[in-house]
Amino acid sequence: xxxxxxxxxxxxxxxxxxxxxxxxxxxxxxxxxxxxxxxxxxxxxxxxxxxxxxxxxxxxxxxxxxxxxxxxxxxxxxxxxxxxxxxxxxxxxxxxxxxxxxxxxxxxxxxxxxxxxxxxxxxxxxxxxxxxxxxxxxxxxxxxxxxxxxxxxxxxxxxxxxxxxxxxxxxxxxxxxxxxxxxxxxxxxxxxxxxxxxxxxxxxxxxxxxxxxxxxxxxxxxxxxxxxxxxxxxxxxxxxxxxxxxxxxxxxxxxxx
Amino acid sequence: xxxxxxxxxxxxxxxxxxxxxxxxxxxxxxxxxxxxxxxxxxxxxxxxxxxxxxxxxxxxxxxxxxxxxxxxxxxxxxxxxxxxxxxxxxxxxxxxxxxxxxxxxxxxxxxxxxxxxxxxxxxxxxxxxxxxxxxxxxxxxxxxxxxxxxxxxxxxxxxxxxxxxxxxxxxxxxxxxxxxxxxxxxxxxxxxxxxxxxxxxxxxxxxxxxxxxxxxxxxxxxxxxxxxxxxxxxxxxxxxxxxxxxxxxxxxxxxxxxxxxxxxxx
Numbered sequence: 026x027x028x029x030x031x032x033x034x035x036x037x038x039x040x041x042x043x044x045x046x047x048x049x050x051x052x053x054x055x056x057x058x059x060x061x062x063x064x065x066x067x068x069x070x071x072x073x074x075x076x077x078x079x080x081x082x083x084x085x086x087x088x089x090x091x092x093x094x095x096x097x098x099x100x101x102x103x104x105x106x107x108x109x110x111x112x113x114x115x116x117x118x119x120x121x122x123x124x125x126x127x128x129x130x131x132x133x134x135x136x137x138x139x140x141x142x143x144x145x146x147x148x149x150x151x152x153x154x155x156x157x158x159x160x161x162x163x164x165x166x167x168x169x170x171x172x173x174x175x176x177x178x179x180x181x182x183x184x185x186x187x188x189x190x191x192x193x194x195x196x197x198x199x200x201x202x203x204x205x206x207x208x209x210x211x212x213x214x215x216x217x218x219x220x221x222x223x224x225x226x227x228x229x230x231x232x233x234x235x236x237x238x239x240x241x242x243x244x245x246x247x248x249x250x251x252x253x254x255x256x257x258x259x260x261x262x263x264x265x266x267x268x269x270x271x272x273x274x275x276x277x278x279x280x281x282x
Numbered sequence: 283x284x285x286x287x288x289x290x291x292x293x294x295x296x297x298x299x300x301x302x303x304x305x306x307x308x309x310x311x312x313x314x315x316x317x318x319x320x321x322x323x324x325x326x327x328x329x330x331x332x333x334x335x336x337x338x339x340x341x342x343x344x345x346x347x348x349x350x351x352x353x354x355x356x357x358x359x360x361x362x363x364x365x366x367x368x369x370x371x372x373x374x375x376x377x378x379x380x381x382x383x384x385x386x387x388x389x390x391x392x393x394x395x396x397x398x399x400x401x402x403x404x405x406x407x408x409x410x411x412x413x414x415x416x417x418x419x420x421x422x423x424x425x426x427x428x429x430x431x432x433x434x435x436x437x438x439x440x441x442x443x444x445x446x447x448x449x450x451x452x453x454x455x456x457x458x459x460x461x462x463x464x465x466x467x468x469x470x471x472x473x474x475x476x477x478x479x480x481x482x483x484x485x486x487x488x489x490x491x492x493x494x495x496x497x498x499x500x501x502x503x504x505x506x507x508x509x510x511x512x513x514x515x516x517x518x519x520x521x522x523x524x525x526x527x528x529x530x531x532x533x534x535x536x537x538x539x540x541x542x543x544x545x546x547x548x
C-alpha cells in the first residue's frame with residue numbers, strides 16, 4: 026500500500042477551479058455545436074441542446090436507477106465474499122493456489138462481451154444472467170487483489186503475531202484482515218467502476234429494466250438526448266458511490282494520516 | 283502466566299539448524315551443535331556478530347522454526363512441537379517494535395491478551411497497567427505513527443509483559459534506539475523481568491549492553507558455536523573494560539580469549 030496516494034475528494038462542492046473550467050468549456054462547446062448543427066449539415070438529433078437533455082432527464086424513472094444500483098451492489102457483495110474466501114484458501118494452501126491460479130487468469134482474460142453471450146446461451150433468468158456476468162468479471166479482481174494484499178503483509182508482523190501463538194482464525198481476524206483493509210478499499214473502487222460499466226452492457230442484452238435497457242431503448246429511438254441523460258445519470262451515480270467509498274476509507278484508515 | 287513453581291529450565295542439546303538456499307540449493311549451517319542450559323529466572327545475554335545464528339536460535343526458541351537435528355526443550359516440551367502449550371508462556375520483544383499500525387497503543391498492548399481469551403475488562407486493566415508502568419498512560423489512545431521510536435518500543439515491551447510470560451525474549455530490542463533511551467529501557471526491562479520472575483534472554487551485538495544486562499553472557503561464534511560462557515558476577519566492575527576487550531577478542535578470533543578462561547563455565 027502506498028502511503029502517498031493522491032486522494033482528491035470526489036465531492037462536487039469541493040471541485041477545483043480547473044475542473045469547473047473544463048466542464049464549462051465542454052458544455053459551451055456542446056451547446057454551440059447543437060446550435061450550429063443545422064448550418065453544418067449535422068443531423069439535429071446528434072447534438073441535442075441542454076434544454077432537450079434536461080427534458081429527457083426529467084423523464085428518467087428512479088426505478089431503473091434503483092434496479093441497476095441494486096444489481097451492482099448485490100453482485101459486488103457476492104464477488105467480494107467469493108474473492109475473499111478464495112484468497113484465504115489460496116493463501117493457506119500452495120497446492121490450491123497452483124490449481125486455481127491458471128483458472129483465475131483464464132477467467133480474467135475472457136472479454137466481457139463473451140461472458141454476456143455465454144450467459145444468454147447458458148442461463149434463462151435475466152437477473153441470473155446479469156448477476157453471473159458481474160460476478161464472473163468482478164470476483165477474480167477481488168480475489169487477486171486480496172491475495173496480493175495478504176502476500177504484502179510484512180513477514181515481521183506475521184512472525185510477531187505467531188510468536189503469541191494465535192489460532193488460525195485469530196491470525197486472520199486480528200492480523201490479516203485488518204492489514205488488508207486499505208488494499209480492499211482500493212479494490213472496491215476499481216470494481217465499482219468496473220461493475221457500473223459492465224452492468225449497462227449486460228442490461229443491453231435481454232433486460233427489461235435498468236439503465237442499460239433504457240440506453241438500448243434510447244438508441245432504438247435515435248434519441249441522443251436520452252442517451253446523454255442516462256449516461257449523465259450513470260456517471261453521477263458512479264461519482265456518488267466513489268465519494269461514499271472515500272468517506273468510508275477516511276473513517277476506516279484514520280490511523281494512517 | 284507464571285505458575286507457582288516458576289519458569290521451567292531451558293535445555294538446548296546438540297542443536298543444529300541447516301537452511302537450504304532457494305537459489306543455489308546449497309546448505310547453510312546456521313547453528314552447528316549448540317549445547318546450552320538456561321536455569322529458571324536466569325537473565326542471560328547472548329552476544330555474537332551479525333549472521334552468527336542468534337536470530338535463528340530465537341526463531342527456534344519461539345517455535346517458529348523446527349530444528350534440523352538436536353532439540354530445544356523447555357520444561358521437557360518443545361516450542362515447535364508443543365506450540366500451543368506455550369501460549370501465554372513466551373513473549374518476545376523484537377528488534378523493531380512490530381506494532382500493528384491500525385491499533386492504538388492500548389490495543390497493541392492487549393493484543394496477546396485477546397489471543398489468550400481474557401475478558402475485555404481484564405485485557406484493558408492489564409494492558410493499561412503495563413502502559414502506565416512504562417510511562418505511557420497519556421498515550422494509550424495514540425496510534426503508533428503518533429509515537430516516537432522509543433515510545434513505540436515501550437508499547438512493544440508492555441505488550442510482551444502483559445502476557446506475564448515465564449520466558450521473555452528480546453532480540454536486539456534496544457539496539458536501534460539512542461543510547462540514553464536504550465539504557466533506560468534496558469534497565470526498565472530488566473527490573474520488570476526480575477519482578478515477574480521470568481527467565482529473560484536478550485540477544486545483542488553490543489557488549490556494553492551484554493555486560494550491563496546479564497548474570498551471564500554467552501558468546502556465540504560462527505554457526506552459533508559456543509565460544510564462551512561468562513558469569514558476570516566473577517568480574518568486578520573495575521574489570522569490565524578487560525572483560526569487554528576479552529569478549530571483543532573472542533568474537534574477532536572466533537575462539538575463546540585466554541583472559542576469559544578463569545571464569546568460563548563452558
